[in-house]
Amino acid sequence: MTWLIAALVFWITAWWLNQRLVAVDTGSNMVMKRGINLLVPFLFGLTIFVIWEFVVRGLQVPSVLLPPPSMIWERITNSLPILWADFRQTFLKAVLAGYVLGCGSGFLVALLIDRSPFLQRGLLPLGNFVSALPIIGVAPIMVMWFGFDWQSKAAVVVIMTFFPMLVNTVEGLAAAGNMERDLMRTYASSWWQTLLKLRLPAAAPFIFNALKINSTLALIGAIVAEFFGTPIVGMGFRISTEVGRMNIDMVWAEIAVAALAGSAFYGLVALVERAVTFWHPSVRTGTR
Amino acid sequence: MTRKGKTIPVLTIVAAIVMLWYIGSVWMNAPFEYDQAERLSKPAPAFGELVTKTMAQERPVLPAPHQVLTEIYETTVLKKITSKRSLIYHAWITLSATLLGFVIGTALGIALAVGIVHNRAMDKSVMPWVITSQTIPILAIAPMIIVVLNAAGISGLLPKALISTYLSFFPVVVGMVKGLRSPSMSELDLMRTYNASRAQTFWKLRWPSSMPYLFTSLKVAVAISLVGAIVGEMPTGAVAGLGARLLAGSYYGQTIQIWSALFMAAALAAVLVMLVGFAHAYVLRQMGQKPGGALA
Structure with missing residues (x-):
């Protein structure tokens, strides 16, 4: 019972603290503003973990159903070698290889069909349609074709990441405005020059959108x-x-690793996006 | 891009895919036929014979499209719906889990979005965690959720539906937060000058203007909850549902069965997304808006 009350007290305190924190008028103090913006979600996450731990202990939930976070942490620290081996097999081999191949080929095919409006009109609706399909179902077929090792998993990842990349890149390549294209024409720039200097940068937000979607799809x-x-x-x-x-x-330990890897992967892509598309309104901060 | 008809290009590409598929099935199934001929110490089959044989194998590496279509026809039209070998029976089981999860997920997503829009603390604290929640590959831990819920005495439809819920609430939250915030400053100010209460502002301004965003999210959500239901069916020991058909097919090397389950899942996804699209057009027409006009 004490555990439950403690959980409740912690929750109310954290909630109250968060309500106070977001009401603080930071004015022009950027450091404090950023600090609060980080602290609030951190407190929320911490609350979830504390409530989880206390409630599991308080209600004496059997650890077969739901182990408390402390137990999961202990398991993680005790079985690092196994976790690392699994991580290397799944993430470093299958996910990365499949991600690079899938995104790369999606991008290349988008560039190829860019020159043919006919193919574009034919492939875009199909690509959109395929994106809505449960592609994950091809997994058993890929395992049959490419064997048990990581190659078959990479093949699944290739198929899953290909279509989002294709659709987004084609859309992105069409994003450059007519005025800008006409300007490139008056400079007598070639197709390649227009592509590299105008259309690819203009397509970057779309491409990164696909890269971000794909980062989670690939792991799944x-x-x-x-x-x-x-x-x-x-x-x-x-x-x-x-x-x-x-x-x-042990399952929860794997989940923790997967969540960590997924978040890190997503975060990395998002960081690169910030660096590359620094000009885009959604990234630009400045003074408002 | 010139706006001409899409039908002809799409059909051309579909035809090209079907042709490639036939070539692929001959090419991928040929080694088996050569192997058979060698074992029976017969001469290697001539090309014409090879083509007909590769398309009539019982467990081909890649079944030809017409084999898959025949299997679908046999397992849907020719079997009774209640039969365990009927694909419609399995599709219905998957569909019911999908829809239940979709409904719960949509309700949860809208509730969260309303909270996020109206409460600053929730906005700052919940939103980052909603995004983090999606980096956890839930599909990967679906088996555990199913098994654990089973151990806790909850079985049947609900565990699968919960996985669909988890997957489908995310697009709804993101879309609805955007949608509920889409009214402009001047529209909100107008509501203020009418002395509208928060509830009135919500029902008369925020809710209607979020509709296009909601339906765009719902299309994503319904597709993804189907995926959730299919994956959720795999660990239950391959009892029933499209996911179970996939798993059973892969255990016994029944490639035609796998492909027909895949086709069925694809058809189901297409129908669901189309239904949401119709609902979208209907609601917008009722509201006096041109479909797609607000977002496009």
Whole structure:
């Protein structure tokens, strides 16, 4: 009971603190503003973990159902080598290879069909349609074709990331305004020059949008594909076997690694986006 | 880009894909036929014979399109709906989980968005975590959720639907936050001059102007909740549903079964997205707006 009350007290305190924090008038103090903007979500996250821990202890939830965060953390620190091996198999091999190939080929095909309006009109609706399909279902077929090792997972990732990239790049290449294109024409610039100096930069926000979508898709694709057969290493393999052995804390440890890897991957893409599309209104900060 | 008809280009490309598929199925299934001929110490089949044989294998590496279509026809029209071998039966199980998850997810997403728009603390604290929540590959931990909920005594439709919920609430939150904030300053000021209460501003201004955003998100959400339901069916021991068909097909090397389940899932996704599109057009027409005019 004390655990539950403690959880409740912590929650109310954190909630109250957050309400106070967002009401603070920072004025022109940028450092303080940024600090508050970081502190508020941090407090919210901390609250979730504290409530999780206290409620699990207070209600004595069996750890087979939901282990407390402290237990998961202990498991993570105790089994780093296994986690690292799984991470290397799934993320460094399958996800990265598939991501680079899928995004790269989507981009190249978009450039190729850019010159033919006929292909564009034909491929865009199809690409949009395919993006809505449960592509993850091709995983068993890929495992049959490319074997159990990471190549089949990379193939799934390629297929999953290809279409978002294709559709977004084609859309992005059409984003440059007519005025700017006419200007390039009056400079007598070639197709390549127009592409490199005007249209690709104009398409960058769209391309990065696809890269961000794909960063999460890739991880999902690789892990789910592992349910259909793997060598005895990999995050998906570990999750499905440890569930069977009721080692739920190990599963949560894998989830933590996956979440961390996914967030880091997404964050990295977002950082590169900020550096490349510094001119875009959604990135530009300045004084408002 | 000139705006001409899309039908002819799309059909051309579909025809090209089907042709490539046939070539691919001959090419990928040929090694098996050569192998068979060698084992029976017969001469290697001539090209014409090879083509017909590669398209009639029982477990081809890549089944030809007409094989898949025949299988779909046999398992939908020729089987009774209640039969466990009927694809419609499996599709219905997946569909019911999808719809339940979609409805819960949409309700949750709208509720969160309303909270985020009306409460500054929620805006600052919840939004970053909503985004983080999506970097967790939920599809990957779907098996655990199913197994754990089963152990807790919750089984059947709900665990699958919960996975769909988790996936579908995200686009709705993001779209609705954008949509509820889409009224301009001058429109909000107008409501103030009418002395409108917060509730009135919400129902008369914010809610109607968020509709185009809501439906755009719903299209994404319904597609993704179908994926969630399919993946959610895999770990339940391949009992029923399209996901179970996929898994069973991969265990027993029944490629035609896998492909027909895939086609069924694709058709289901297309129909669901189309239905949301119709609802979108209908609602906007009722509100006196031109479909797509507000967002395009």
